Amino acid sequence: MRTERVREVTSHVVLMLGVLVSLFPFYWMLVMASNTTPDIFAYPPKLLVGSHLLENMRNVLSNIDFFGAMLLTLIASLGVTVLVLFFDSLAAFAFAKYEFPGRNLLFGILLVTFMIPSQLALVPQFVTLAEFGWIGSLKALIIPGAANAFGIFWMRQYAKGAIPDELISAAKVDGAGFFRQYLTVGLPVLRPGLAFLGIFTFINVWNDYLWPLIVMTDPNRLTLQVALQQLNGVYGTDYSMVMAGALMSVIPLIGVFIIGGRHFIADIAAGAMKF
Amino acid sequence: MAVSDALRSPAAVRIADEGPSQRPNKFKQAFPQYVAVAPFFILFAIFGAFPVFFSIWLSFHSWDGIGQMKWVGLEQYSYLLTDPTFWKSITNTLIIWVLSTVPMLLLALLIANSLHNATRFRSFYRIAYFIPNITSVVAVTMVFGSVFSNNFGLLNAFLTSIGLDKIEWLSQPWGIKIAIATIVAWRWTGYNAIIFLAGLQAISSDIYEAAKVDGASSRQQFWQITVPLLRPVILFTAVTSTIGGLQIFTESQVLFGASGSIGGPGDGGLTIVSYLYDNAFGSNQFGYGAAIGWALFILIVLFSIINWRLIGGSDDERITKRVARRAQRKIAAEKAGKEYADAH
Numbered sequence: 001m002r003t004e005r006v007r008e009v010t011s012h013v014v015l016m017l018g019v020l021v022s023l024f025p026f027y028w029m030l031v032m033a034s035n036t037t038p039d040i041f042a043y044p045p046k047l048l049v050g051s052h053l054l055e056n057m058r059n060v061l062s063n064i065d066f067f068g069a070m071l072l073t074l075i076a077s078l079g080v081t082v083l084v085l086f087f088d089s090l091a092a093f094a095f096a097k098y099e100f101p102g103r104n105l106l107f108g109i110l111l112v113t114f115m116i117p118s119q120l121a122l123v124p125q126f127v128t129l130a131e132f133g134w135i136g137s138l139k140a141l142i143i144p145g146a147a148n149a150f151g152i153f154w155m156r157q158y159a160k161g162a163i164p165d166e167l168i169s170a171a172k173v174d175g176a177g178f179f180r181q182y183l184t185v186g187l188p189v190l191r192p193g194l195a196f197l198g199i200f201t202f203i204n205v206w207n208d209y210l211w212p213l214i215v216m217t218d219p220n221r222l223t224l225q226v227a228l229q230q231l232n233g234v235y236g237t238d239y240s241m242v243m244a245g246a247l248m249s250v251i252p253l254i255g256v257f258i259i260g261g262r263h264f265i266a267d268i269a270a271g272a273m274k275f
Numbered sequence: 276m277a278v279s280d281a282l283r284s285p286a287a288v289r290i291a292d293e294g295p296s297q298r299p300n301k302f303k304q305a306f307p308q309y310v311a312v313a314p315f316f317i318l319f320a321i322f323g324a325f326p327v328f329f330s331i332w333l334s335f336h337s338w339d340g341i342g343q344m345k346w347v348g349l350e351q352y353s354y355l356l357t358d359p360t361f362w363k364s365i366t367n368t369l370i371i372w373v374l375s376t377v378p379m380l381l382l383a384l385l386i387a388n389s390l391h392n393a394t395r396f397r398s399f400y401r402i403a404y405f406i407p408n409i410t411s412v413v414a415v416t417m418v419f420g421s422v423f424s425n426n427f428g429l430l431n432a433f434l435t436s437i438g439l440d441k442i443e444w445l446s447q448p449w450g451i452k453i454a455i456a457t458i459v460a461w462r463w464t465g466y467n468a469i470i471f472l473a474g475l476q477a478i479s480s481d482i483y484e485a486a487k488v489d490g491a492s493s494r495q496q497f498w499q500i501t502v503p504l505l506r507p508v509i510l511f512t513a514v515t516s517t518i519g520g521l522q523i524f525t526e527s528q529v530l531f532g533a534s535g536s537i538g539g540p541g542d543g544g545l546t547i548v549s550y551l552y553d554n555a556f557g558s559n560q561f562g563y564g565a566a567i568g569w570a571l572f573i574l575i576v577l578f579s580i581i582n583w584r585l586i587g588g589s590d591d592e593r594i595t596k597r598v599a600r601r602a603q604r605k606i607a608a609e610k611a612g613k614e615y616a617d618a619h
Binding site: 029032041087090106124178210213 | 301302304305307308309311312314315316318319321322323324325326327329330333340382385386388389390392393394395396398400401402403404405406407409410411412413414415417418419421422426427429432435436461464465466469470472473474477493508511512518521522524525528529532533548551552555556561564565568569571572575576
């Protein structure tokens with residue numbers, strides 16, 4: 001009994017230290033964003049939250065089109081997420097629950113595409129989009145990522161276990177075609193899986209850097225991450241303002257995550273266990 | 276694995292038995308299913324397969340993206356092999372990978388073990404440990420860049436306050452690598468800990484009970500039961516960290532991209548992908564960029580195979596049984612040894 005107690009206490013000590021390390025950079029971001037740049041350069045450094053946060057945030061807004069970039073990023077992230085959820089779940093439903101000639105071959109090809117690292121074909125991807133005239137437009141951010149192998153593979157695993165065959169047979173007896181079966185039987189059952197895939201996709205697109213850096217060449221139409229780096233590059237000496245920008249860029253996602261992240265974390269772990 | 280399962284399922288066999296006359300009808304009937312899976316394959320053909328083949332073709336050419344493509348055969352590759360900057364980008368990437376991955380996985384194991392033992396505040400811990408992973412690399416790199424800053428960084432302020440000399444972290448090749456590795460480890464330790472935790476929770480408590488009966492200490496239990504049984508999960512984290520580690524780019528780009536030299540002072544932070552980016556999109560050498568892409572691909576395949584060989588390889592169930600047997604034997608032997616020592 002006593003050893004259990006000791007073990008519990010030591011665990012919490014270790015975990016609290018880890019939490020401090022995990023969360024300290026956010027605190028430090030806030031400290032820098034709420035002090036003035038001369039304060040940041042001073043020695044000894046200020047370790048407490050200051051009173052210049054609003055002023056620094058106003059400076060961000062007057063130097064870059066922050067909300068424009070945020071809106072663009074939001075549209076791209078939502079666009080990709082909605083398309084991925086639809087295309088991936090539809091394909092996964094077909095792969096998981098129906099027999100059709102070539103199914104295993106197609107699924108095998110899908111698995112092979114997994115292995116290709118995204119940077120391998122970076123140059124020709126850029127050239128292809130340039131041929132289409134999509135460079136600088138939202139299409140370049142949304143269309144290439146509108147369906148992906150990971151999502152289909154993951155949703156198929158989920159659909160196999162979650163959708164009972166009887167429900168599909170019943171829908172067939174009622175005269176429902178494939179797409180109606182997907183809408184009335186597939187989608188409702190797949191909802192928890194869709195929630196995970198949606199959050200996962202949204203976070204990835206929101207935080208992506210290399211791809212938007214390459215394809216969003218119009219300085220007035222940048223994603224949040226690229227705009228933030230622009231702010232850093234051009235006004236790099238005004239540290240407190242750059243940090244205010246960084247703080248403003250991370251808050252929305254973290255806010256959403258604290259509210260809805262618990263299931264997401266459990267699903268990430270469960271996915272790794274199937275590997 | 277999934278594919279071979281499906282091949283063996285009775286329904287698939289039935290299709291094969293029905294003979295050729297039924298076939299066209301089958302295809303026709305399956306039309307909706309083909310429509311359902313088509314979007315992925317169409318998008319992949321345009322934005323995945325075509326670029327991959329095009330990049331082979333491209334890597335045999337010299338091209339600035341605007342003018343005529345000039346056939347150069349294997350010249351890009353032979354230049355690549357003798358290009359000291361390319362080799363530097365590989366060693367940099369590997370050093371950053373080791374500096375980040377080794378402490379990261381060990382810390383993650385420690386945290387996961389503590390999470391497993393702790394019964395309270397679990398949801399709070401999970402969220403707190405996962406938040407770094409969903410935070411953008413760009414913002415995080417800016418914060419760490421200031422912490423490691425040569426003149427006013429928190430780290431140097433700390434060193435000064437305890438009477439040590441400042442270290443010019445972001446001006447020296449090693450300082451740069453440590454800074455980048457710290458950012459990577461900070462973002463991924465919690466993620467890996469959560470994965471390890473799921474692995475720990477899947478281990479049956481019977482094995483631990485049996486070990487306890489045999490008198491195994493908690494340290495023995497950890498190294499002889501927990502770690503071996505976590506092998507499949509460790510393999511997963513090792514493979515994903517390797518693939519991610521070889522593709523490091525954003526950190527050095529955010530730290531040094533604005534300074535005009537993407538690798539930073541002495542190219543200390545030049546990674547493979549940043550060298551690819553710099554050649555293709557900085558100096559418009561598309562052919563050379565494509566060749567670097569293929570080198571990266573080969574490296575990823577190579578390291579994934581090495582990981583697989585080192586950590587994985589055989590099927591879970593057998594490992595579980597073998598490990599459990601080995602653990603019990605070893606614990607019993609140690610106990611016997613101890614009793615022998617105690618007796619004498």
